[in-house]
Amino acid sequence: MADSQDHPLKLRNLGFFARLGVAGFVIAAIGGAAVSGLYLFWHHDNRDERAGLTIDDVTAHYHGIVSEARLLAALEEGHPEDLADGEREKLIGWLRGDSATMSQTYDSLDLGADAPAEIIAVSCLDCHSRTSEGPDAAPEIALEYWDDVEALSVSRDVQPVPLQILAASTHTHALGMASIGIAIGLLALLTSWPRALVGLVLAATGIGLAADLSGWWITRSVPEFAYVVVAGGAAFSGGMSLLGVMVLLDLCLPKRKRKRSE
Numbered sequence: 001m002a003d004s005q006d007h008p009l010k011l012r013n014l015g016f017f018a019r020l021g022v023a024g025f026v027i028a029a030i031g032g033a034a035v036s037g038l039y040l041f042w043h044h045d046n047r048d049e050r051a052g053l054t055i056d057d058v059t060a061h062y063h064g065i066v067s068e069a070r071l072l073a074a075l076e077e078g079h080p081e082d083l084a085d086g087e088r089e090k091l092i093g094w095l096r097g098d099s100a101t102m103s104q105t106y107d108s109l110d111l112g113a114d115a116p117a118e119i120i121a122v123s124c125l126d127c128h129s130r131t132s133e134g135p136d137a138a139p140e141i142a143l144e145y146w147d148d149v150e151a152l153s154v155s156r157d158v159q160p161v162p163l164q165i166l167a168a169s170t171h172t173h174a175l176g177m178a179s180i181g182i183a184i185g186l187l188a189l190l191t192s193w194p195r196a197l198v199g200l201v202l203a204a205t206g207i208g209l210a211a212d213l214s215g216w217w218i219t220r221s222v223p224e225f226a227y228v229v230v231a232g233g234a235a236f237s238g239g240m241s242l243l244g245v246m247v248l249l250d251l252c253l254p255k256r257k258r259k260r261s262e
Contacts, residue, residue, distance in 0.1 A: 030244040058226040062219040064160040071152040191250035208235025
């Protein structure tokens with residue numbers, strides 16, 4: 001970590017209380033980044049109306065998602081071929097009904113043999129159970145329980161965040177995150193770490209933030225850009241954390257003694 005430059009602005013030349021103050025600011029910035037990441041997880045989780053945080057949640061937030069339920073699409077395409085027309089129509093009618101009451105009518109006793117659960121048990125489980133075997137078996141698409149069926153039964157029409165909210169969020173994040181990034185980057189440049197290493201991490205951090213924020217708008221038209229949003233956000237968060245750790249480690253170094261000639 002040796003550096004040929006030695007001037008008062010080097011972090012290791014600061015006094016004890018100045019080091020404590022800088023360390024406090026850096027720890028707060030790193031902690032804020034961690035909390036913001038947790039908030040984003042809570043905010044985007046289930047955005048695509050499916051449990052778990054996936055790339056679809058990011059796509060749904062910035063671009064929107066409109067997709068037909070896989071079970072409905074299969075039925076309308078004529079699968080399974082030996083399903084009676086009347087039973088097919090009952091299942092399609094159930095899938096196109098109110099999604100809020102689907103679980104209640106799935107195994108309704110009032111419907112008897114016409115309940116979706118009964119039709120699926122008789123006509124689908126030979127191929128779509130976890131223990132299915134044979135040339136037509138598809139155990140990876142199980143339909144044994146309601147949780148299995150639910151994941152394949154809900155059509156999605158998720159609208160993207162309104163432009164006004166996206167603009168306000170971009171304005172806030174661009175100014176705030178860029179300012180913090182510049183501050184942490186300047187502090188890292190005042191450490192004893194090699195300038196080339198600091199510059200490389202700083203470049204990845206800045207480019208990551210630019211990719212993240214611009215990706216919000218590009219994803220609105222090009223859904224595949226959601227991957228750029230994720231990659232850019234990860235690069236910025238990781239870079240910020242690494243720069244912060246580099247600053248904190250440098251603050252722990254002993255103050256460099258000056259030569260008598262100086």
